[in-house]
Amino acid sequence: MDAMKLHIEPSSPDPIYRQIVGQITRMIAAGQCPPGTRLPSVREVAAAHAINPMTVSKAYAQLETQHLLERQRGKGMVVADRTQGVTSMEERLQALDPALRDLARQAQELALPVDQVIDALRKLMKDS
Amino acid sequence: MDAMKLHIEPSSPDPIYRQIVGQITRMIAAGQCPPGTRLPSVREVAAAHAINPMTVSKAYAQLETQHLLERQRGKGMVVADRTQGVTSMEERLQALDPALRDLARQAQELALPVDQVIDALRKLMKDS
Amino acid sequence: MDAMKLHIEPSSPDPIYRQIVGQITRMIAAGQCPPGTRLPSVREVAAAHAINPMTVSKAYAQLETQHLLERQRGKGMVVADRTQGVTSMEERLQALDPALRDLARQAQELALPVDQVIDALRKLMKDS
Amino acid sequence: MDAMKLHIEPSSPDPIYRQIVGQITRMIAAGQCPPGTRLPSVREVAAAHAINPMTVSKAYAQLETQHLLERQRGKGMVVADRTQGVTSMEERLQALDPALRDLARQAQELALPVDQVIDALRKLMKDS
DNA sequence: GTGGTCTAGACCACC
DNA sequence: GTGGTCTAGACCACG
Numbered sequence: 001m002d003a004m005k006l007h008i009e010p011s012s013p014d015p016i017y018r019q020i021v022g023q024i025t026r027m028i029a030a031g032q033c034p035p036g037t038r039l040p041s042v043r044e045v046a047a048a049h050a051i052n053p054m055t056v057s058k059a060y061a062q063l064e065t066q067h068l069l070e071r072q073r074g075k076g077m078v079v080a081d082r083t084q085g086v087t088s089m090e091e092r093l094q095a096l097d098p099a100l101r102d103l104a105r106q107a108q109e110l111a112l113p114v115d116q117v118i119d120a121l122r123k124l125m126k127d128s
Numbered sequence: 129m130d131a132m133k134l135h136i137e138p139s140s141p142d143p144i145y146r147q148i149v150g151q152i153t154r155m156i157a158a159g160q161c162p163p164g165t166r167l168p169s170v171r172e173v174a175a176a177h178a179i180n181p182m183t184v185s186k187a188y189a190q191l192e193t194q195h196l197l198e199r200q201r202g203k204g205m206v207v208a209d210r211t212q213g214v215t216s217m218e219e220r221l222q223a224l225d226p227a228l229r230d231l232a233r234q235a236q237e238l239a240l241p242v243d244q245v246i247d248a249l250r251k252l253m254k255d256s
Numbered sequence: 257m258d259a260m261k262l263h264i265e266p267s268s269p270d271p272i273y274r275q276i277v278g279q280i281t282r283m284i285a286a287g288q289c290p291p292g293t294r295l296p297s298v299r300e301v302a303a304a305h306a307i308n309p310m311t312v313s314k315a316y317a318q319l320e321t322q323h324l325l326e327r328q329r330g331k332g333m334v335v336a337d338r339t340q341g342v343t344s345m346e347e348r349l350q351a352l353d354p355a356l357r358d359l360a361r362q363a364q365e366l367a368l369p370v371d372q373v374i375d376a377l378r379k380l381m382k383d384s
Numbered sequence: 385m386d387a388m389k390l391h392i393e394p395s396s397p398d399p400i401y402r403q404i405v406g407q408i409t410r411m412i413a414a415g416q417c418p419p420g421t422r423l424p425s426v427r428e429v430a431a432a433h434a435i436n437p438m439t440v441s442k443a444y445a446q447l448e449t450q451h452l453l454e455r456q457r458g459k460g461m462v463v464a465d466r467t468q469g470v471t472s473m474e475e476r477l478q479a480l481d482p483a484l485r486d487l488a489r490q491a492q493e494l495a496l497p498v499d500q501v502i503d504a505l506r507k508l509m510k511d512s
Numbered sequence: 513g514t515g516g517t518c519t520a521g522a523c524c525a526c527c
Numbered sequence: 528g529t530g531g532t533c534t535a536g537a538c539c540a541c542g
Contacts, residue, residue: 007233014141015532023237030239042515052534057515065321074514074542092238093248099231100245104252105135106227109151110220111158114253117228118246120221124232125242143525180527263489270397271517279493286495298530308519313530330527330529348494349504355487356501360508361391362483365407366476367414370509373484374502376477380488381498399540436542514542520535527529 004039008049016051020059028068028085029092037079039069134168136177144179148187156196156207157215157223165207167197260295264305272307276315284324284341285348293335295325390424392433400435404443412452412463413471413479421463423453 006023008016027033042060046053060077063069070080087095107117134151136144155161170188174181188205191197195212197205215223235245262279264272283289298316302309316333319325326336343351363373390407392400411417426444430437444461447453454464471479491501 013143013146017532018141022234026234026237030237032237032239041513043513053515054517054535055533057517058532060515071515073540076514089240089244092240093244096231096234096238096240096245096248099227099234100249100252103224103227103231104249106150106154106224107253109154109158109160110224111160112217112220112224114250116217116221117224117253118250120224121228121232121249122242122246124228125235125245145525183526186526269399269402273517274397278490282490282493286493288493288495297528299528309530310520310532311518313532314517316530327530328527329525332529345496345500348496349500352487352490352494352496352501352504355483355490356505356508359480359483359487360505362406362410362480363509365410365414365416366480367416368473368476368480370506372473372477373480373509374506376480377484377488377505378498378502380484381491381501401540438542439540442541515540517537517539519537522532522534524532525530 004033004037006040006045006049008051010051017055017059017062020045020056021062024059024063025066025068025085026092026095028079028083029087029095031086033079035079035081035083038075039077039079041076134173134177136179138177138179145183145187145190148173148184149190152187152191153194153196154220154223157220159214161207163207163209166203167205167207169204260289260293262296262301262305264307266307273311273315273318276301276312277318280315280319281322281324281341282348282351284335284339285343285351287342289335291335291337291339294331295333295335297332390429390433392435394433394435401439401443401446404429404440405446408443408447409450409452410476410479413476415470417463419463419465422459423461423463425460 004024004027006020008019010016012019014022024033024039039060040048042053042056045051045056060069064071064077067080067082068085069077071077103117103121107114134148136147138144140147142150152161152167167188168176170181170184173179173184188197192199192205195208195210198208200206231245231249235242260280260283262276264275266272268275270278280289280295295316296304298309298312301307301312316325320327320333323336323338324341325333328334359373359377363370390404392403394400396403398406408417408423423444424432426437426440429435429440444453448455448461451464451466451468453461456462487501487505491498
């Protein structure tokens with residue numbers, strides 16, 4: 001149930017509602033949220049991250065428009081049944097591509113050796 | 129002279145002027161632009177990337193405020209002499225940290241195995 | 257330019273932003289707003305109808321999502337080029353169907369003779 | 385007895401309880417339900433249309449407040465005796481006005497010719 | 513309890 | 528000037 005934990009970066013240039021959309025989209029794509037999974041309520045998310053309910057609502061509404069989520073009257077949002085969101089590993093790697101390219105370019109601009117970057121990344125990914 | 133090539137991603141959530149500031153900051157930090165290096169003019173950059181000159185100007189102004197760039201009468205902007213911007217590799221790795229963490233989190237949300245991600249990254253960094 | 261006049265019914269059960277979406281959608285479907293037509297700015301619409309700019313913005317954002325409108329940086333919204341919104345008269349009659357059925361049912365519940373209703377409607381449509 | 389058949393459109397922007405109130409109001413206004421007519425019970429309506437009993441109850445309560453319905457111990461709701469709800473045809477035509485105006489405006493936005501709309505409406509009203 | 517809509521007003525990014 | 532995002536708080540519809 002709390003596999004649905006969200007991470008919000010308030011100082012990110014990426015707007016909060018889009019961060020939420022992105023995270024949920026990725027987790028559904030990876031099959032980490034099978035159809036029917038209940039999402040935390042708008043108010044829960046808002047309280048947990050000290051953000052405005054409307055911001056969360058905006059994210060949920062957008063995901064509903066994309067048919068990734070469904071609204072259950074009086075019960076909240078759940079992952080849609082026809083989860084056309086689930087994708088293969090190749091497609092998921094593709095979804096990661098922009099972030100990879102961004103990292104690679106920044107590393108190059110910082111003149112950092114490949115191995116240093118790889119090491120740092122591996123360490124971060126093991127921790128989580 | 130054209131070590132100063134900039135890469136702009138118009139569709140990025142990161143605003144354009146901040147992309148420019150970030151790139152130049154990183155390249156100066158890595159010592160890739162020794163003091164005195166001339167920057168392309170506002171108009172050149174604007175024309176090359178089909179963006180508004182004001183956007184470029186805003187970025188340059190911000191870098192001047194940070195004393196990373198200096199305005200030289202009739203010659204445009206150059207990298208500042210007292211380049212307090214150059215930093216050690218450790219500090220540069222730290223500068224990469226947000227991008228690394230973002231990538232790691234996205235990869236985890238996508239349920240991608242560490243090695244797949246590392247491979248993709250290594251490939252990208254070799255190419256460039 | 258002011259073919260784009262909007263009509264807002266604040267007391268309608270249909271939310272305001274949806275009224276706006278509906279009207280613009282219909283006018284585009286009917287080809288009344290050729291691609292490139294500029295829409296009144298968010299602030300203009302908000303001021304003209306004494307509603308909140310965010311309400312208008314929400315409508316525009318939704319139309320942008322449906323690719324009926326495009327955003328021109330700093331210049332406002334315009335009707336999209338690839339106006340896949342334009343439809344045949346048959347399809348437009350179909351779009352009118354819910355309103356027709358609603359009217360027919362209300363008339364029946366009110367036990368109003370067909371001709372009276374038709375007369376009233378004809379009169380209204382001539383006036384406009 | 386089943387002249388009191390209700391039609392519910394769950395996807396309508398008009399909330400369900402208001403649909404119920406509207407229909408019953410109109411039918412009483414037209415004299416289609418003489419005083420004393422029994423209404424289907426809250427449970428019957430709720431079951432028949434798969435809606436929440438509270439929604440039906442809310443509609444009935446509102447009609448009772450307007451003195452169009454009366455609660456009879458052990459017998460449920462009936463149409464009120466002093467049916468001040470019955471109105472002349474002129475008044476009933478006036479009650480239809482909002483729906484007529486809405487239809488006319490939509491038709492105009494869709495650039496549909498008057499005769500086409502009239503034809504479609506006449507066809508619908510004959511069928512029912 | 514759930515989400516939806518709206519307001520009033522602030523600040524940001526871009527042209 | 529344009530639209531976008533966010534906040535704080537209100538009220539509504541539905542279960």
